[in-house]
Amino acid sequence: MSTTVVTMAPARPGLLRRLTRDPGAAVALVFVVVVLLAAIFAPWLSPTDPFDNDLSQSMAPPGTEGLPLGADAQGRNLVTRLLYGLRASLAMGFFAVILGGGIGAALGFLAAFYQRWLDAPIMRLVDIMLSFPAILFGLAIAAILGPGMPAVVLALSVATVPLMARIVRGSALVVMRADYIEAARATGMGDLRLIWRHLAPNCLSALFVFATLRFGQVILLGSALSFLGLGAQPPNPELGAMASEGRNFLFFAPHIAVIPSVAIFAVVLAFNMLGDALRDALDPRLRV
Amino acid sequence: MLRHALHRLLLAVPVLFGVLLIGFLLMQVVPTDPATVRAGPQASAELIAEIRRDLGLDKPLAVQFGLYLWRLAQGDLGVSIINNVPVVQELGATIGPTLELMLASLFWSIPLGIFLGTLGAYYRGTLIDRGVMAISVAGVSIPVFFLGLILIWYVGFKWQWLPFTGRGGPVWTLDGLRSLALPAITLGGVFVGPVSRMTRTAVLDVLSLDHVRTARAKGLSERLVVLRHALRNAMVPIVTLIGLQIGFLLGGAVVTETVFTWPGVGRLAVGAITSSDLPMAQGTIIVLSLGFILVNLIVDVLYAALDPRMRAA
Secondary structure (H helix, E strand, O other): OOOOOOOOOOOOOOHHHHHOOOHHHHHHHHHHHHHHHHHHOHHHHOOOOOOOOOHHHOOOOOOEOOEOOOEOOOOOEHHHHHHHHHHHHHHHHHHHHHHHHHHHHHHHHHHHHOOOOOHHHHHHHHHHHHOOOHHHHHHHHHHHHOOOHHHHHHHHHHHHHHHHHHHHHHHHHHHHOOHHHHHHHHOOOOHHHHHHHHHHHHHHHHHHHHHHHHHHHHHHHHHHHHHOOOOOOOOOOOHHHHHHHHHOOOOOOOHHHHHHHHHHHHHHHHHHHHHHHHHHHHOOOOOO | OHHHHHHHHHHHHHHHHHHHHHHHHHHHHOOOOHHHHHHOOOOOHHHHHHHHHHOOOOOOHHHHHHHHHHHHHOOOOOEOOOOOOEHHHHHHHHHHHHHHHHHHHHHHHHHHHHHHHHHHHHOOOOHHHHHHHHHHHHHOOOOHHHHHHHHHHHHHHHOOOOOOOOOOOOOOOHHHHHHHHHHHHHHHHHHHHHHHHHHHHHHHHHHOOHHHHHHHHOOOOHHHHHHHHHHHHHHHHHHHHHHHOHHHHHHHHHHHHHHOOOOOHHHHHHHHHHOOOHHHHHHHHHHHHHHHHHHHHHHHHHHHHHOHHHHHO
16 A cells, blocks of 8 residues: 655646636637537427428528528428537537547557657557548548448547647656656556556646547538538438538528538637637647 | 658658558458459359459459559559449549649648738737637638538629639630639638648747847847748748648548539549449549658658758758
């Protein structure tokens, strides 16, 4: 039994206040919360079923009675479609960041912790993965698995792994030089426990900032892949796929394409602004 | 510099191998038999067996990989399942338009981005700076297809100023130039944001260096300090960062080509994947990857050439 005295970075008071000092960031934060809630509670908030169609209402413009955002070409209520589309797009981004970010972070920690043996091979792998833009992962994986959400989530995850690995490794290398790591090691603590208890918590701010910024990028990329027909397949509601469907009716009913496009734009913008503000508040030196 | 270039070249080898391996595996995981496809629907079993032997499909996987590399080296990427056209022929017809689109986009977006970024750094902390930052964060957040659809709706459909489907001809003809305009504005439009953001950061970084303080102490005007001392020294990081964004540009190009039915490699790739035309999909993915590796290599060497400190290394 040993008691480890560890000097953790003191919890910074008033993160929320510092974050919201910038009015833009405050608006972004509120918007992100609202969007997350809307996505989570979409089945309860939606006035109709997402697949309910009423062809007599086909392409009804926004403001039609009972259809505040209008209807799409199939006569489906766009409020419902928007809520479910948000849900699908955010879920896609969430799984991609969790999966790719998780693997990337693990690789980053291992590279920094076992610098002697693992750093070089892991970083070479990261370099090689960085040699491919996300769109190529998207195309290749969609070609192998066939178009669909699993292909897009996998592609976005793979594209996230090397980026997260680099960020975490950089942050972990700094922490590794701290005295408390040496102290913890001296107590005979096992490697994995040391990483989990002392290395990882001190890299969290870098990890969190990057995950927030990446979430926006991943949604932008994923919706583009869906727009191309490589992701969510109609009639499933997903913002990029909805914009793609609406594109066919652009000249008769522009709102069908514009509503999901504006939603993507707003969500990505909010996550980017929030990520920038988080970075400034948590770690001004960190540039992603 | 030579060592640096050599190092990058060596790194490109496993990447290249990875691309070719992925291309090869792509054809292995699919359920369709290439020999049956190549022979056509009415072929006899003997013909299929013969084609199978010709293609080396009866050999072990490693040998097949070697054969595949050999055919690739001879420029044989197979035949489209959909229209029986050799993949190489389709690729040859689409590479030009894709390059045209990307170069035309860079042609206006890089200067504008560098201008805006420098403006933001020069007027740092003012309303102008905030405006530049707002443009750049909006630029990295807007979906490419949204920008394209807005331009199609207004410029193409409502005002009828410019065509918005297909390529009117080579870029040196008026029709070609007119048809290139909207796609190039769209793709460049999403590139201005990242370039201005990186430029602003790079210029601000240089502004905090000693030689800039000396220039200021000399009594130079702020305009001269920024233009002559800061921007010039920031060019190396700017070029590097722009090089790193080429992948982002490639992704945008695929979407832009689809929105404007521009006859490029990206649109060809998407069409091939959604119609399960695997030989064509394989060919487009290989070509796009090779192009990307090549551009990265050029940027790396260019970067070394731009920075005198790198030459000694």
